[in-house]
Amino acid sequence: MAISIRLHRLLWFGIMLCPVVLAAADRARDLQLGDVRGGVVKPFASGAQASVAFFVATDCPVSNAYAPEIQRVCRDYSARGVACSLIYEDIDTTPHSSTLLQQVRGHLDEFKYTSMPAALDEDRAAAGAVKASITPTAVVVDRGGNIRYRGRIDNLYAALGKTRQQITSHDVRDALDAVLAGRPVPHPNTEPIGCFITDPALLRTHAHE
Amino acid sequence: MSRCRIFCLLALALLLVILFRPALAWPQDARGRSATTAVASGGRVTFAETIAPIVYANCVTCHRPGEAAPFSLMSYEDVAKRGALIAKVTAARYMPPWHAAHGYGEFADERRLTDAQIAAIGEWVRQGMPRGDDAKMPRLPEFADGWHLGKPDLILEMPVSYGVPAAGPDQFRNFVIPTKLAEDKWVRAVEFRPSARKVVHHAIFSWIKGGSAAARDGADGKPGFAGIGLPSLGDANSGPLGGWATGGTPAFLPEGLAGRLPAGSDFVLQIHFHLSGKPETERSLVGFYFADKAPERTLINVDAPALFSFGKGLDIAPGVKDFSVDDSVVLPVDVRAYGVTAHAHYLGKAMKADATLPDGTTRPLLWIADWDFNWQDSYRYKQPFDLPKGTRIDVKVVYDNSTDNPRNPRNPPRRVKFGLQSRDEMGAVSLMATAKTKDDEQALITFLGERARTAGQAGFKNGDLARVQQDLRVAEAPSQRITLVDRQGASLATMGDPGLFAQPAFSPDGTRVAAILTNRDSGYRNVWVYDADGKGKALTAGEEPDSTPVWSPDGRQIAYVRADADTNGIYISAADGSGRAELAYKHTDGAPLFLTDWSNAGLLCFWTGDTLYVLPLKGDRKPVQLFKGRAGRISPDGRLIAYSDNNGGGPMKTYVRPLNLSAPATEAVQVYDGTALGGLVWRADGKALTFTSLQVLQISGVWQVEIIDTPTLAVGKPQMLFKPVGVGTPAQLSNFATRDLERFVTLVPVR
Numbered sequence: 001m002a003i004s005i006r007l008h009r010l011l012w013f014g015i016m017l018c019p020v021v022l023a024a025a026d027r028a029r030d031l032q033l034g035d036v037r038g039g040v041v042k043p044f045a046s047g048a049q050a051s052v053a054f055f056v057a058t059d060c061p062v063s064n065a066y067a068p069e070i071q072r073v074c075r076d077y078s079a080r081g082v083a084c085s086l087i088y089e090d091i092d093t094t095p096h097s098s099t100l101l102q103q104v105r106g107h108l109d110e111f112k113y114t115s116m117p118a119a120l121d122e123d124r125a126a127a128g129a130v131k132a133s134i135t136p137t138a139v140v141v142d143r144g145g146n147i148r149y150r151g152r153i154d155n156l157y158a159a160l161g162k163t164r165q166q167i168t169s170h171d172v173r174d175a176l177d178a179v180l181a182g183r184p185v186p187h188p189n190t191e192p193i194g195c196f197i198t199d200p201a202l203l204r205t206h207a208h209e
Numbered sequence: 210m211s212r213c214r215i216f217c218l219l220a221l222a223l224l225l226v227i228l229f230r231p232a233l234a235w236p237q238d239a240r241g242r243s244a245t246t247a248v249a250s251g252g253r254v255t256f257a258e259t260i261a262p263i264v265y266a267n268c269v270t271c272h273r274p275g276e277a278a279p280f281s282l283m284s285y286e287d288v289a290k291r292g293a294l295i296a297k298v299t300a301a302r303y304m305p306p307w308h309a310a311h312g313y314g315e316f317a318d319e320r321r322l323t324d325a326q327i328a329a330i331g332e333w334v335r336q337g338m339p340r341g342d343d344a345k346m347p348r349l350p351e352f353a354d355g356w357h358l359g360k361p362d363l364i365l366e367m368p369v370s371y372g373v374p375a376a377g378p379d380q381f382r383n384f385v386i387p388t389k390l391a392e393d394k395w396v397r398a399v400e401f402r403p404s405a406r407k408v409v410h411h412a413i414f415s416w417i418k419g420g421s422a423a424a425r426d427g428a429d430g431k432p433g434f435a436g437i438g439l440p441s442l443g444d445a446n447s448g449p450l451g452g453w454a455t456g457g458t459p460a461f462l463p464e465g466l467a468g469r470l471p472a473g474s475d476f477v478l479q480i481h482f483h484l485s486g487k488p489e490t491e492r493s494l495v496g497f498y499f500a501d502k503a504p505e506r507t508l509i510n511v512d513a514p515a516l517f518s519f520g521k522g523l524d525i526a527p528g529v530k531d532f533s534v535d536d537s538v539v540l541p542v543d544v545r546a547y548g549v550t551a552h553a554h555y556l557g558k559a560m561k562a563d564a565t566l567p568d569g570t571t572r573p574l575l576w577i578a579d580w581d582f583n584w585q586d587s588y589r590y591k592q593p594f595d596l597p598k599g600t601r602i603d604v605k606v607v608y609d610n611s612t613d614n615p616r617n618p619r620n621p622p623r624r625v626k627f628g629l630q631s632r633d634e635m636g637a638v639s640l641m642a643t644a645k646t647k648d649d650e651q652a653l654i655t656f657l658g659e660r661a662r663t664a665g666q667a668g669f670k671n672g673d674l675a676r677v678q679q680d681l682r683v684a685e686a687p688s689q690r691i692t693l694v695d696r697q698g699a700s701l702a703t704m705g706d707p708g709l710f711a712q713p714a715f716s717p718d719g720t721r722v723a724a725i726l727t728n729r730d731s732g733y734r735n736v737w738v739y740d741a742d743g744k745g746k747a748l749t750a751g752e753e754p755d756s757t758p759v760w761s762p763d764g765r766q767i768a769y770v771r772a773d774a775d776t777n778g779i780y781i782s783a784a785d786g787s788g789r790a791e792l793a794y795k796h797t798d799g800a801p802l803f804l805t806d807w808s809n810a811g812l813l814c815f816w817t818g819d820t821l822y823v824l825p826l827k828g829d830r831k832p833v834q835l836f837k838g839r840a841g842r843i844s845p846d847g848r849l850i851a852y853s854d855n856n857g858g859g860p861m862k863t864y865v866r867p868l869n870l871s872a873p874a875t876e877a878v879q880v881y882d883g884t885a886l887g888g889l890v891w892r893a894d895g896k897a898l899t900f901t902s903l904q905v906l907q908i909s910g911v912w913q914v915e916i917i918d919t920p921t922l923a924v925g926k927p928q929m930l931f932k933p934v935g936v937g938t939p940a941q942l943s944n945f946a947t948r949d950l951e952r953f954v955t956l957v958p959v960r
Contacts (some may be wrong), residue, residue: 061279067486068376093286111487112375158615160303161583165378165555165618196293203289205337 028129029145033087033119036104041085041119043126046145049081050179052172054153055127055137055197057089058107062160062194063136066153067111070136073153074116077176086118087126089135089197093204096122127197134192138172142179149175151190160193254333255341256285262347263326264288267305269350270458277406277455283349285340292334299327306455308584313561313576314549315591357459358400361496363388365476371432373408373482373489378730379583380482381631384433385426385475386495387419395467395500399451400459402496403480405489410481410583414450414495416474421446424685429729430707430959436629436684449510450476454586463547463593466508466643467500481583506643508547509653513538513562513604515660517552517635519627519677520667525556525610525634527622532556532608534636540600541656542649544642548589549575551606553636555582555616556625558609562638567599574602575638582616582631587641595645606636623752627673629680630732683709683727689935689956691722691739696951698911698931705737705745711937712757713954716764716784719947722954723748723758723767723784736769738784748786757804759813759943760784768793768813770804777802779813779824794824794832803941805887808843814850816841816940821852823870836874840887840940843868844895849918851880851889851898853940861886863900865916865924880914880924887939890946891916899930899946901939908933913950934958 028044035041043053054070056063074084088104104120107113121127130139130150140149155169171190178185254260264272264282271278272287281287288295298304299322307320322330333339365386373380403409425434450468453459462468470476478493514521514536525532551560562574575588596602610622618632625634644650668674688707692700709727711734716722726737726745734754739745748767749755758769761784768781777796782788796802796817806814813824821835823843835841838852850868855861863885866877880900888901888911895916902910910932915925935956936945946953 059280061485064279064486065376065484091290093289160298160301161306162581162615164615166620168620195291196297198290198293202337203292 028126028141028147031126031129033121033126036088036101036108036118036120039117041087041117043085043087043117043119044130044139044141044145044147046141046143048083049143050077050148050176051083051085051141052077052176053085053087053126053130053139053141055087055089055121055132055135055139057135057195057197058103059090060135060195062157064111066136066156067113069153071113071116073172073176076173077180080176080180082176082180084116086113086116088118088120089124089127089132090120091122091198091200091203095200095204122200124197124200133197134194135197136194137192138175140172140175140179140185148179149185149188151187152192157193253339254329254336255339255345256288256333257341257343257346259329259341260288260333261285263322263329265347265350267320267322267326270352271455273352275406277409279407289338289340292338296331296334299330302327306584308577308579308581308586309588310576310578313573314588317589317591356400356402356496358398358461358496358498361400362499363390363394363497365495365497367432367478367492369432370490370492373405373491374484375486375488376484379410379484380435382433382435382480382482383422383425384478384480384493385417385422386478387475388416388470388473390470390472390474392472394470394497395503396450396470396497397467397500398459398461398498399453400496400498401453401478402494403491404493405491408482408485408489409455409491409493410483411452411454411585412481412493413452413479413585415477415479416448416450416470417477418446418471419473419475422475422477428685428687430688434684435729436680452585452587454584461498462508464506465500465504466506466547467504468508469503470497483583505647507650507654508641508643509650509657510550510639511538511540511544511602511642511657512637512639513602514606514637515657515664516668517637518606519635519673520664520669520671521627522667522671523608523625523627523634523636523673525608525625527624528611530609530611530613531558532610534606534608536604536637538602538604538660540596540598540602540653542653543595543598543645544600544640544653545593545595545645546574546590546640546642547593548587548641549638550585550587550641551575551577551580551636551638552585553580553582553606553608554631554634555618556608556610556614556634557582557606557636558614559607560605560636560638562602562604562640564596565601565603567597572596574640596642602640604638606638608634608636619752626676627668628676632731633676680732683729683732686727687958690959691724692934692955692957693722694931694933694953694955696930696953698933698953698955700957701952702743704739704743707959710956712941712943713937713945713956714758714760714942715944715947715952715954716760717762717944717948718764719949719952721764721784723760724954725756725758736767736782738767738786746786748782748784749780749790756801757815757941757943759804759807761807762809762811768804768807770802770815772801775799777817779804779815793826794830796832803839805840805889805941805943806842807943808847809845810843810847812843812847814841814843816852819854821850833870835868838864840889840942842889842891842898842943844891844916845893846895849895849916849922851891851900853886853889853900860884861903863887863889865898865922867922876922878922878924880916881912881927885912888936888942888945890944890948890950892950893948897950899950900927901933901936902929903939908936908939911936911953 033041092100138153142148153172154167156167175185268282272282305320367384557580561576564572644653690707691704693702711725713724720741722739727734736748736755736758737745738748753771753773756770758767767784771778779794780790781793782790800817802817804815811826816839821838821841822832824832838854841852843850851865853863861884863880864877884903885900890899901908910929912927912929914927917923933955
């Protein structure tokens, strides 16, 4: 199918962009988003021992299925000085609608994300800064704010709708362990499986014609 | 073979016949679809004119509020937001979900987009997802609220709600609902209304004789019971009633067919839950639609292999990618085929069925090229068709037990045989058919019964039966709570959560308890240690079953037996779980081995068969064979050993005798006149011993007896302390009392 070839190309292109991602670290490091519950979120800022941001969407069944594991990762690593955040990639044809914000707040309650900083990335500033195109994607930065890992949380999903009975690769945890130990991350880029992050410009071009 | 054995085999055969068959009532098929909308090449594709008709006809049955699919696709916004995803999953034919190969058998209500429709979606996304003219948008299909088939003749509701956890492996749960029917009914359709649609992936319906699942229902402390097997016990005691999968809508059986729902039966609702990331609560409603009278013809499943491969020698080595099972069945009478289903577990990879008619022509029946356990659909033929007597049906089921199969429950892969658990395998293709004439019906039933009986006998011989029975025993055993009691049997404290325990043992200081805990989901049996606060921690893990934990005299280590195919290893682990387990001794005779003591002098005492051994942990660790007996327990000073023996087939008696590894055994003193087996604990001063008495194979009491060592070995008058509610098998116990004989650890059923 033409479309899938094109997507593959995009993906390949994305992988080729790795050095660019690292170069774009400055842009990510300074990124600041509003927390949906008040305050600000700096998902890739320097300072913490390491930071991990999870790109999710309220309606993505794959990122929803990961809610308990995201919470476990954050709980397990917070004692080791790791900062966690959630970045919602929800979208509406009407920009900045209040319903979307309410939807995210409701989702936080529903999936028991009680204390984690959470931002709505409606303009794709965060996704663009670190070239995230799928939910869920995890991005790990070290204490200097350098991007050290970007990709899947683990290998639960072999394909959409095809889950492993046993997880054999805990990629985010491995990346955090490596960063905390000052080692290189074994696989700094993995391919996430889940829902596409929609480009708002594309969506809104024809929405109200 | 004895009459009983043949009867039992028959019962088992029939039991297996009815397992896993979503037949008899029609699969509940997705709604009809509108015709393909072609896209003029190069033309502008809009949502209103091209995409909405495709989405409304093929997606919104599930993708609408309140249905199982994860999001709605009811509007332009809904669809455009997910345009790239929709293009991807339709191009990959992951959506709409349909797993039968196109063109291999002609099925009604095939959930399938045409190549042109898929291309149109791709093109629309490429063009930036234009909305188009709303005036040209088709109307949204209307969906009936409430019962699709009208008011049911009978509505059953789950008696209590079931809590579905947020995360973990998929769950298969069976709920038992009494029908309270005063007379037999004939079921034309079953309509299923789950309450937590986001997590209910599919359901399989059946009936069983009223009360026959009582032992399993709630045995683990939650409503219903786990497992993918049904609790049926025989041909007259159970039957299938169809099923439902995500996206299904109910339908009546064709041509006046109906399934029987007998008076007084229990309805069993087996639900496959997909966990969603947040907790849910399920309380389903099930509606039944009855026929006025019994149908003229019975819908019969023609399975190949028979009994879903029970007795077929399923034995899949780890790493094997293409383990293939072939089977053929030659029809003894003319039949009419209405539909087909397939079944396998997580290693299932592909299944194919073809019919070769007596004139040599062939007809494809079903081909599933990429089996997905999540989509156990029934496939209804567009037109029922006849297969004449003498038609041969060839079936091939292929399994993948390599790491390339992402669904493989085990990594690294392990040898897999036939079984009811999802980690075991089974597989078959079932043709749903009737005998073409009423006269032939009994001949067809008899023929299939004979096939099942033959398979049942093969399964008895090759060990499939024994494994199935073991699984059923675990499923039916009630959960217990580790309960500490005093010398009167009064409860003092409990430890940990309820579970399936065996062989509880106090640490020497009496503060901790080690026990074997069986995990109901995995079937694994491992050593757990419970601390003074009652908190439990697994000391061992893995599939090889562990048994009989005994504490070292200093309380720092625990020895236990770990069995694999034909050896028993005695391992020693640190009681706090640190470090690695050390293999102390490997017993190469495959007979069960029970470790019952770790003496102050560093001797492990175990029994196997009818013989006692001690294993010195110092030196070369060669076991020393003692004499006939079991449940050996060495006195604190090491001079005496207490044990039980049945003297070659008589009642069990319990004795004390001097322990001398280098001299022949000397005279033993019997501690109790009646039947007594195990439960032997020496008081720290060596002057008293506990034992358990048996009556009709049940523990009738825990006793204490005084032991007089000098000048000659003698015993006092035994004193009964209490009758325990449960302690497990007494011959396998070590320190089930504290060293002062003041407290005892018991296992109390919690139901």
